[in-house]
Amino acid sequence: MTPDGQPPEYRLLAELEAVFDRLVEQTDELVADWEASGASAWSFERETADAGWLRHCLLDVWYQDGQDGRATRSHVGLVAADERVMEAALRVNATKQAFAALIAEIRTEVPSLIPEIKAVLPFRHPALHDHLRGTGLARLHLKQCWRAIPLAEAPVARVRLAWYASGRSIKRLTVREAEQKLLALDNEAPHVRIQLRQLAGIPDGEPLAQMQTQAPLMRANLFYREPLEDGRTRRAMNIALPLFVPSPDGRLPDHNQPPPTPPATRTRARRRDERLEDTVFLPSLRVYRYR
Structure with missing residues (x-):
């Protein structure tokens, strides 16, 4: 209980609602400041990069039907910003950090609140929610709420954009950790039992690597x-x-102007994953042995 006798979830939810409100308000202020400045912008996807486009990019915080919760939508573009606009963008990013910190606290303290948060917060801003009717976008995508606006720290002479389609996320696992992850699946399933036997046949101290291929993304130089x-x-x-x-x-x-779609094959040499075996060791976990 909190000092006023309220359950902790009430405090956390109230704080999150306040931060979400501040995030929406500050984003609107950022877009208004940029529009008033008369500065230029460029969109990778659209011919016109105006205030409506910028607001859509910065407030695209919704799940789409069938969207993988781990994936986020990209809105690539460039925005020329004077000092007032850069300061407004810094404020938005600070609020995004506060939002992410509160979500992390809620996941630890009251994880059952997460579904309610995704469903309820959008309705606090009717102007945000009006365009969702009948589109299946009624839930918040939390990662898209807190991802930071990219900012250059000094004036830039040129920007070169290129697709990066060779990303790998590699996490080291112990044999024990891999075993626990397999047991958390279905240890009665034949394919899981086969992998448990494979795991039992290697030394306990052997390090393993769990590899996730990352979606193509745009990199700016x-x-x-x-x-x-x-x-x-x-x-x-x-x-x-x-x-x-x-x-x-x-x-x-x-x-x-980069190509409209990423390359179909790797464009860079293998680095961290070159020490991994070519064949996956535990397919259900995408776990590889080192060479």
């Missing part, structure tokens, strides 16, 4: 107009939302 204080002249970053670049004159830096 930024070339600064002047070296930063630490001497850097460039930076590479993944962008799933429009990239805000400081621009006192409202102009965009020089940029390229």
